[in-house]
Amino acid sequence: MRPPHKRTIDALREINPVTTILEQNEIGDCRGVMDFYTLPANCQLPLPELQAEHEALVTILNQGLETIRSVSNPSVELFLSLLDKLRSVLGAHFVHEEQVMARHHYPNLGPHSLHHDFCTARLDRLGDMLLAGQLKPNRFMLDELFDMIVDDVIRADGDFKTFLENNDVPTST
Numbered sequence: 001m002r003p004p005h006k007r008t009i010d011a012l013r014e015i016n017p018v019t020t021i022l023e024q025n026e027i028g029d030c031r032g033v034m035d036f037y038t039l040p041a042n043c044q045l046p047l048p049e050l051q052a053e054h055e056a057l058v059t060i061l062n063q064g065l066e067t068i069r070s071v072s073n074p075s076v077e078l079f080l081s082l083l084d085k086l087r088s089v090l091g092a093h094f095v096h097e098e099q100v101m102a103r104h105h106y107p108n109l110g111p112h113s114l115h116h117d118f119c120t121a122r123l124d125r126l127g128d129m130l131l132a133g134q135l136k137p138n139r140f141m142l143d144e145l146f147d148m149i150v151d152d153v154i155r156a157d158g159d160f161k162t163f164l165e166n167n168d169v170p171t172s173t
Contacts (some may be wrong), residue, residue, distance in 0.1 A: 081125065
């Protein structure tokens with residue numbers, strides 16, 4: 001995989017999963033990080049339908065934030081339902097995005113599809129860790145999910161965005 005763009009590194013906090021699962025998982029809500037999740041404006045795809053799907057994923061995480069603000073000790077079951085919703089929306093998005101890529105003859109569709117598989121596996125692993133009690137239903141978990149989405153939108157979709165812009169692709173899917 002190519003290294004992330006310098007702006008990506010500057011824009012995102014780096015998380016070492018080995019130490020943060022042990023340390024930040026105990027911290028809980030990581031207060032003061034941000035009030036809500038939002039995608040960087042410069043990462044928007046020129047295809048409104050796909051961009052709306054990205055925003056829908058972030059909306060699910062923001063619903064999770066509202067939950068941890070309103071419920072002092074959210075249950076594992078509550079977060080499992082959030083993960084199920086995220087998995088469903090993410091899966092539909094990946095299928096749609098790959099169809100759009102195929103229609104536009106995107107040359108890196110194979111590696112991009114593999115990246116989608118890795119995102120899905122990461123989501124499943126977080127769910128397994130939640131069920132096993134290795135991860136708590138809190139802000140840290142939501143941050144991990146946001147990192148997964150941002151990784152897809154910035155790193156993987158960034159190349160597709162460049163392809164679209166360089167090939168003057170119409171802005172409808």
